[in-house]
Amino acid sequence: MSTRTTKSLEGKVVVVGSQGVGKTSVVIRYVGGMFSKAVSPTIGASFFTYKFNLGNYRVKLQVWDTAGQERFRSMAPMYYRKANAAMLVYDITSSDSFYDIKDWVKELKNNVDTPLVLCLVGNKCDLEESRAVSKDEAEEYASSINSLFYETSALKNMGVDEAFLQVAKQMVHLYETNPNSGLNTMDLYMKSESTHSDDNNTDIKLDAKTSPNNSTSGSGCGC
Amino acid sequence: MAEAKEADRLPDHVDHYESSDQGDFNENEAPGDSHEKILIASDSYEDLNYDDIAVSSFGKPYSGSIIDIVRHNSCSDEKEADASSLNLINESSAESSNEDQNEGQVKDLSADKVPEDVGEGMKLEIRENEDFGPEWRQKKKHLFIFSSAGKPIYSRHGSEDKLVTIMGVMQALVSFVQVSGDNMRCIIAGDHKFIFLNRDQIVLVGVSSAGDSSTQIVLQLSYVYNQIISVLTYTSLHKIFKQRRNYDLRRLLSGAEKFIDNLVNMMDTEPGFLLGAIRCLPLDAPVREMIEQTIVLNAKVKDLVFAVMLANNQLISLVRMKKYFLSAMDLHLIINLVNASESFKTAESWTPICLPKFDSSGFLQAHISYLDENSQTCLLLLSVDREAFFTLSECKNKIQERLLKYNSLRAISDSLATTSYSIQQCGITDLRHFLYKSKSIAQYTSPELEAPYLTPADQERLFGLYHYLHHRIHSPARPLKILYYVGEQETLLGWMTQGFELYTVFGPLVTKTNAIHAINKLLRWIKKEEDQLFILNSVTF
Numbered sequence: 001m002s003t004r005t006t007k008s009l010e011g012k013v014v015v016v017g018s019q020g021v022g023k024t025s026v027v028i029r030y031v032g033g034m035f036s037k038a039v040s041p042t043i044g045a046s047f048f049t050y051k052f053n054l055g056n057y058r059v060k061l062q063v064w065d066t067a068g069q070e071r072f073r074s075m076a077p078m079y080y081r082k083a084n085a086a087m088l089v090y091d092i093t094s095s096d097s098f099y100d101i102k103d104w105v106k107e108l109k110n111n112v113d114t115p116l117v118l119c120l121v122g123n124k125c126d127l128e129e130s131r132a133v134s135k136d137e138a139e140e141y142a143s144s145i146n147s148l149f150y151e152t153s154a155l156k157n158m159g160v161d162e163a164f165l166q167v168a169k170q171m172v173h174l175y176e177t178n179p180n181s182g183l184n185t186m187d188l189y190m191k192s193e194s195t196h197s198d199d200n201n202t203d204i205k206l207d208a209k210t211s212p213n214n215s216t217s218g219s220g221c222g223c
Numbered sequence: 224m225a226e227a228k229e230a231d232r233l234p235d236h237v238d239h240y241e242s243s244d245q246g247d248f249n250e251n252e253a254p255g256d257s258h259e260k261i262l263i264a265s266d267s268y269e270d271l272n273y274d275d276i277a278v279s280s281f282g283k284p285y286s287g288s289i290i291d292i293v294r295h296n297s298c299s300d301e302k303e304a305d306a307s308s309l310n311l312i313n314e315s316s317a318e319s320s321n322e323d324q325n326e327g328q329v330k331d332l333s334a335d336k337v338p339e340d341v342g343e344g345m346k347l348e349i350r351e352n353e354d355f356g357p358e359w360r361q362k363k364k365h366l367f368i369f370s371s372a373g374k375p376i377y378s379r380h381g382s383e384d385k386l387v388t389i390m391g392v393m394q395a396l397v398s399f400v401q402v403s404g405d406n407m408r409c410i411i412a413g414d415h416k417f418i419f420l421n422r423d424q425i426v427l428v429g430v431s432s433a434g435d436s437s438t439q440i441v442l443q444l445s446y447v448y449n450q451i452i453s454v455l456t457y458t459s460l461h462k463i464f465k466q467r468r469n470y471d472l473r474r475l476l477s478g479a480e481k482f483i484d485n486l487v488n489m490m491d492t493e494p495g496f497l498l499g500a501i502r503c504l505p506l507d508a509p510v511r512e513m514i515e516q517t518i519v520l521n522a523k524v525k526d527l528v529f530a531v532m533l534a535n536n537q538l539i540s541l542v543r544m545k546k547y548f549l550s551a552m553d554l555h556l557i558i559n560l561v562n563a564s565e566s567f568k569t570a571e572s573w574t575p576i577c578l579p580k581f582d583s584s585g586f587l588q589a590h591i592s593y594l595d596e597n598s599q600t601c602l603l604l605l606s607v608d609r610e611a612f613f614t615l616s617e618c619k620n621k622i623q624e625r626l627l628k629y630n631s632l633r634a635i636s637d638s639l640a641t642t643s644y645s646i647q648q649c650g651i652t653d654l655r656h657f658l659y660k661s662k663s664i665a666q667y668t669s670p671e672l673e674a675p676y677l678t679p680a681d682q683e684r685l686f687g688l689y690h691y692l693h694h695r696i697h698s699p700a701r702p703l704k705i706l707y708y709v710g711e712q713e714t715l716l717g718w719m720t721q722g723f724e725l726y727t728v729f730g731p732l733v734t735k736t737n738a739i740h741a742i743n744k745l746l747r748w749i750k751k752e753e754d755q756l757f758i759l760n761s762v763t764f
């Protein structure tokens with residue numbers, strides 16, 4: 001029986017940005033595939049997971065959707081300290097929310113010493129008529145901080161999947177190139193006949209032996 | 224002064240019957256009585272006179288519980304280092320030297336020392352202004368919160384910005400009285416009472432024309448004050464104003480106004496706040512036991528202090544760490560948090576919450592999730608460990624799985640579907656509605672609201688009657704054991720013993736004998752149902 005080794009990669013993503021820029025809406029669009037008008041302000045932080053296959057990796061994203069309200073600001077380190085990626089969300093119709101990103105970046109630079117994938121997200125791009133932050137300016141800023149950049153609309157489902165996908169790809173890249181990436185993996189032994197199922201891990205045999213970071217090369221197959 | 228006024232304003236044709244008779248029912252058999260400590264009753268209402276609320280019960284931050292738990296569990300230096308990341312906890316331990324405890328406490332002042340001219344004759348000169356239109360004026364209850372520097376913090380109706388003037392006037396009154404070493408408590412102007420609660424650089428003013436008593440309004444204000452503490456902690460509130468007297472607290476409270484809004488609205492309709500008691504979701508005893516055991520078995524993890532399960536503002540179960548207790552007042556704040564936040568329905572949440580009675584100096588971390596698809600049954604796991612999310616999330620999954628397997632979630636939703644119980648089930652003619660509180664367990668029960676209390680206006684009137692009855696029975700000047708009161712549209716009978724408080728509403732034609740007979744029958748019914756209606760066992764991890 002032919003088997004092939006697949007790695008599972010657990011990536012922690014923290015979503016930050018000012019109150020009401022649409023962080024929760026973006027996450028729900030990505031994870032739940034929908035937009036709810038009735039979404040209410042986040043209290044503390046909400047936790048989401050999302051699993052998908054990416055090349056040879058079975059990726060599990062753990063997403064912390066943080067609250068933008070000022071009183072929760074001091075909680076943020078708890079989430080970003082352990083993160084592998086940060087989505088920096090602003091609202092393209094609010095230049096204040098864009099300036100707030102700069103504070104976030106400063107804070108992240110000062111407090112996080114593990115490598116962190118950054119992704120600048122200009123949300124609500126469906127509201128072109130009231131745009132207050134130009135795409136050029138944001139793009140320029142993104143490259144100055146070595147960050148990915150996407151404009152998204154949770155409402156119109158634009159750019160959201162792309163943004164998360166690129167973040168995941170960068171995390172894989174980070175894992176492969178940086179031994180101290182802090183990313184968790186474990187080996188999965190997958191029967192070749194049962195692969196190619198896209199979003200459904202029921203048919204994956206999981207050898208529950210966790211091996212942090214350095215893959216245990218040469219270990220025998222699970223069947 | 225206020226109390227006397229109220230008695231004078233009794234609705235017409237009142238037949239008063241006051242007595243210390245206790246009827247047939249044996250006091251020692253209070254239904255729902257338990258020797259186990261389940262919930263700590265809030266300070267008994269009798270003790271909640273103004274000075275106590277204003278000075279003692281909230282003045283001293285209980286700095287202890289959280290630190291104790293963290294310390295107790297820290298076996299080595301390694302854990303100590305961990306605790307240092309809990310910066311608020313550490314700050315509080317630094318401050319727990321009594322240094323600031325007396326600061327901000329108002330000077331004691333007994334009622335008769337209130338300067339005459341500040342009372343009755345006082346007329347507030349507020350500029351006529353379209354912001355205070357007739358609609359605003361007609362609101363029966365207002366709530367204003369401002370800092371001692373006069374900065375607006377919150378207003379129940381109308382935006383604070385537009386009410387800067389009125390809050391300025393109030394602040395001027397407060398400081399004027401304070402200069403002479405006194406403390407502003409109350410202004411009565413016609414039907415309106417203005418009640419002041421001056422706490423730690425913030426002033427809360429309740430204005431009511433709804434007929435509630437001064438003490439009842441103070442109680443409401445203290446709930447609101449506790450709500451603010453719950454969001455910020457006493458320690459940081461104190462610190463903020465110590466550093467900057469002029470601080471605009473709205474910045475930090477931004478987004479939390481809705482908790483205050485929700486709280487004051489709930490206090491207008493939920494008797495539990497007035498009674499200082501919690502309502503339990505009626506469940507068969509084995510079902511509740513099953514749920515409790517499931518929690519105990521699957522959430523026995525380090526640093527978890529309380530596990531609370533709620534549905535529709537009612538308590539399903541409470542499991543606590545040995546030695547630590549939850550007070551009814553804190554549980555009311557938890558219920559308010561869940562009731563006011565839609566966002567917990569979207570995903571598992573992790574949020575700090577301060578429980579002022581438990582420990583006003585620091586935050587607990589709450590893992591909050593709904594267990595069923597319809598987002599009815601909410602589980603809260605409160606821990607002192609900020610890193611416990613994933614552990615608790617696992618506990619939650621196991622609890623959920625088992626409750627599903629044993630159909631407990633089904634039992635909960637069935638109980639919710641029938642809301643509560645009908646007064647008919649008690650089988651007592653002429654009894655329209657009642658509130659029964661078992662004091663030892665700080666829990667209450669009451670039937671559904673039925674005709675003739677179906678419209679909001681009628682429900683408000685009923686609630687007003689309960690406030691009246693409650694106030695008379697607890698009157699500081701003349702507390703009563705039994706009050707029989709014949710009103711225009713109904714007859715009320717209130718009875719207070721060591722073990723319980725009972726407030727009943729009858730049709731207008733009931734006779735005194737029949738009413739007393741009826742409440743004896745009612746008490747027997749409650750006794751029979753007590754396992755369903757109350758949580759009588761204290762469950763610990």
Ligand SMILES: Nc1nc2c(ncn2[C@@H]2O[C@H](COP(=O)(O)OP(=O)(O)OP(=O)(O)O)[C@@H](O)[C@H]2O)c(=O)[nH]1
Pocket residue numbers: 017018019020021022023024025026036037038039040041042043066067068069123124125126127152153154155156
């Ligand atoms: N037009 C438009 N509105 C959006 C979009 N995304 C979110 N919104 C709206 O923006 C408001 C705030 O959205 P949330 O997702 O709650 O924002 P948030 O950043 O999570 O807010 P906090 O949790 O308070 O920090 C809501 O009214 C959403 O409906 C979008 O892409 N386009």
Ligand SMILES: [Mg+2]
Pocket residue numbers: 023024025040041042065066067068
């Ligand atoms: Mg949000």
